[in-house]
Amino acid sequence: MIRQAFPLMCALTIGVLTVALAGTTPSLGAPALSETQQKWLLEAQLGPHSPATHDWAAIEAAARKEGKVVVYSSSSRTPAAAKSFEAAYPGIKVEAFDMGTVEVISKVKEEVRARVRTGDVFFAGDPPTVIYEMVPRRMLWNFVPSELVGLIPKELREPLLVQRLGTRVIIYNSEVYKTPPITSWWDLTKPQWKGKVQIKDIFESGENLSLMATFVKHADHFASSYKEAFGKEIVLDKDCPNAAFQWIKNFLKNDPVFAGSDGDATSAVGRRGQKDPPLATVDYAKYRDVMTGRFVFEVALDVKPVGAVFYQTYLGVIDQAPHPNAAKLMIRWLMGDSRGGKGYEPWFVPGDYPVRTGMLEFPRGAVPMAVLKTKAWTIDPMYAYEHGARILDFWVANQRRR
Amino acid sequence: MSALHPHLRRLWRAITTPRILLSLVLCALLIYLVGVPLLRIAWATITWHPEDARVARGFEEGALTMFHWKRTFLGTVSNELVYRPFLNTVVTSAGATLLALLIGCPLAWLLTRTDLPGRRLLGGLITIPFILPSWTIALAWLVFFRNSRLGGAGGLFEYLTGVATPNWLAYGPVPIVIAMGLHYYAFTFILVSGALASVDSHLEESGEILGANRWKILKKITLPLVLPAILSAFILTFSRSLGTFGTPIFLGRPVGYYTLATTLYNNLRMGFKASAYILAVVLVVLSALTIYGNQRLIGTRKSFVTISGRGLRVRLTPLRGWRYPLLILVLAFVLVCVVVPLLLLVWQSLMLEETNYSLGNLSLHYWISEGGNRRYAEGEAGLLRSWLVLGAAKNSIALSVITAGLVGLLGLLLGYAIVKGRGTRLSRALEQISFLPYLVPSIAFGAVYIAMFASPLGPIPALYGTFALLVLVCVAKNLPFSSRTGVSSMLQVGQELEEAAVVAGASWTARFRRIIVPLTLSGFVAGFLLTFISTIRDLSLIILLVTPSTRVLPSLIFRYNEQGFTQFANGIVIILVALSLAGQWLIRKIGKKEATQ
């Protein structure tokens, strides 16, 4: 009897396998709008159906009916904004998940691919992936509150709305060092700082990967600043196509510490009572810990060839989000107002720069944008997207792993 | 009546025999849960993915390619991507396994073959690490040994001694081996003491009569008898530690020490799926080879240890003057690897300012505050008020209870189908497939399930991000154990007990409900308990599959740790341990009540 059943089983198996293998990898490359997608866009008034002006009363009413909004965010400050949102719109529950950029992006990608609809608001950085992978593949939809259109420069609201510009900088412990202990990124490759620079592994941090890509884009400046730092022309190793690659290589040779998070790195630098504190490459916005008195550090803005690198943090509605109206309300809330506003409050700190023009107030202790602009570069998403993998491979290959 | 009829009737009867029908259904289920995912992940390593746009140009999605294998094994990054992690994995796993054996075997001997006082109680205490999350010790290690490399000041060790913890002691292979060894020794202990307990003292006494001294008896008789069990314990522990994720990521990352499991995780997170899947395949192959080797090497010798259950006499070796010194040593060991780590975690969760060890710094802030003070953890509310923690706790409990229930039931069904079909090919096939998940290291299993359920497959919707997927992966991973317990409890139910019911006219469902289930209840409870324990604390298996809404306590611990909110992370470990213990107590109580009825 078993013998008779066996061929049947084999046939079954083969059948299952055929389905399994044939059904793999649905195409993600700039797909045509599906029917459900079109329906959703129409209902949510997004994409091609965006109205010229938003009727906020109607949106709010619809949002209340939805009753909930789920935010996937890379910022540990989001829960605070969620709290103020809940206070402002009682009845709309916020589930704000603070996950780190890489996590947010991979979750949204997987969910869209799996057609699981849970998240509403996308709130994270990593410009190359967002602009060149997610937006073209219609995983995210742009939503710019109509009253803000005139207030935000086009490149900061297209193809996806930027909530703020963050800043990657080098920080140092100001209790030990009264003045910046370094003047150049090249100083980080010197023996003096061996094992004493904290950075989140670019393998785990899109921000830092983009930072390196920006360095590579401006490799010439690295060549000239080398001369300033060492007093001689740079000689490139065979495997280094330009000075920025050489910097990455030398930097990795100097045993940087791969912090679990920017928070860890900041705490390593800024804790009081240290004798030999390290440096760290983190978000300028961590400076808020200095304002609360938790840590003591300063930002080294006058290092060569660049003092800071701006990067974009985006807000978008996730494709076929279950609560699109609440998502819109949340996006408007997070954009704040010209005095900061309750929704933007957690980011109304030194180091974070709102994108709207004509701000009436500035955070206490902040370096004005106009000043910082002269010392900073901005991440070029296109360049980072094209060169990211090469830089990552170079990084991994030169990382002194054990 | 045509000539075809009897044939069809016979075939129909063969297929609709409950055992055969059940076996076929279970086979299909297992193939779907284990076989298809494995094939799909292998397939995914030889096709193009949309994410590959970052590393290559001009390809067609879904088309076949060897690009990923070449990049992984022959490319510029292959050293860091696969070879070094491979080496690190083997080194840490082997080290941890050796340590586990060095601790587990003597303990097993002391507790089963000597007159050490309080053996029963000690046996309970010694196996506690087995029910704790495997990375508890890793986190406690960080509290104690961390140095300024990670976030400012050092740990308790530095505070107490004033000596900076060297890197090799704080992070990397040494602490990983120690932390994993101190967890897995409990596993070794259980396996080896089982074998030792079944060695008949008559065998040893025969040696004694022939004039061998105690040491010689241990060396020439006892040890060879349990050697297969020890070798087996080595292999099983080794293959288990291969896929461990928590400990290596907590202790390895600060110094860039990556294993296959952590490299896999990083690759998947950065969207390098194909590389991640290849690493998963490497892990599966490594683990499968190890276990295959085990079976080849000692499969035949296993028969040495005869568990007859009858006429077994165990004579305890007198320790004489060593009784109390050894007792103190064992107690001290339990203290160091169970009590101290938990106390360290409790203490740390009460420290308002991280790394300030003065008593004045102790506070319940991270447990009960309403939040709002940006200075501490970005103003997040305390653990007991946090909706995140509450949701995760609910998910954890739901996941482990549902999984344990399903696994227990499946185990019974599998046990039934395997035992009743003993000797048939179907039964063998079933037994072998249900063992397959054992070959797949936990983290690789997670990766396999992403590949499998990321997109819809035929009529089955994509399960990514759903709670069902977590249940599914936990059920599948626990199947080998549950089918084992199912088989052994089914073997205890004589075939004739069921046949008597057949003759009495009971249908299959009536038999299962009224005869089989009541008689195997204790086995079911034991299996339930085991699955509950291993599921509620699991990180390696689910880390790749959790999403914010399906978060569980271990994934939250990982997240908080990554974020640097260590007080939260360590506090949740305590909550998790408390929940696990409470759950076990409750299950045992209910199980006992049911069994006596």
Add this chain to the structure above:
Amino acid sequence: MRRIELRNVSKRFGKVVAVNDLSLVIEPGSFLTVLGPSGCGKTTVLRMVAGLEDPDCGEILIDGRPIFSHQQGIHVPPSRRGLGLVFQSYALWPHMTVFENVAFGLELAHLPAQEISRRVAQALSDLQLAGMEGRYPQEMSGGQQQRVALARMLAPRPGIFLLDEPLSNLDARLRMDMRSELKRLHRDTGATVVYVTHDQIEALTLSTHVAVMKEGVLEQLAPPDVVYRRPATVFVADFIGTPKMNLLPAAVRGQGEAAVLDFGAFTLCYPGPPALERVIVGIRPESIMLYLEPQQGAVEFETYSVLPAGAELIVNVRRGDLMLTIRETRPMTIEMDRKIWLSFVPATFNLYDPVTSRLLTDGSGGPVP
């Protein structure tokens, strides 16, 4: 009173042939014992009749109606065959009380509750188990468990009893008691009984017919006394009887009245042997006469071992290479290593063909009917 018939039934497990082309008729009301060493297929026969095992080919009929037929694809489930089964292990459900055990089958037949309690009470009192309804099997002695198993079989009032070595787990004394109870039960119920055992005493004492099986093949089917006196094959001769029948190879010399069986160590006159050069001679130990002094026509042997067993004496003797076993029921004392004299009764000999192993003649010289 039910008639059971097996037609050309075969069953194999993997490569092992458990039952080979077995045809058998069990007359209504008879008590058939299937006897044989372990692994001979006897339990398989029982399980096939019960419906727990399907034959690979052949048919099984009850009262002329097929309950199993490979050719026609018929399989009547066990519970609709109208039979009861007692397992070797009794298979009492340990989580049910005595009452629940006995009532289980009745419940499944959807009998009214009153009828169930009446029948259970009847079955239990028939087997002297009244008052034990609330006990669990583990709380009872082996003999009591055995009675519960019988009660469970009896309660639905089947016409066929199938008993699979039911007494093998009892001690010798209990076994004796149960034998007579079983015989009583058979008489009182008039059921057709199929009884599987490897214990020849049970077979000889209980049954109306004995079927001896070897390696899946039926060796002999006959009433017990025929099986004992005239075993149809060397195997049956060897298997039945304690101590075993003496089986001696012998050469046949001469013809007719003057023929002689030459055992090597000695010869005997044997009138009218078959026309074969060699035979195997079967001699029951109790049919050899033993003398302590030389006798006319007796052959001299030497005692090898003497095993007194109360009512009887088993004596092993030898002459040259030849060993013989004798059962002596007269009380006497015999030393080891002494000379004794044996006389034989050729009329009780069974002669077997050494090639086919089958019985050739009976003692009167005529062929076996």
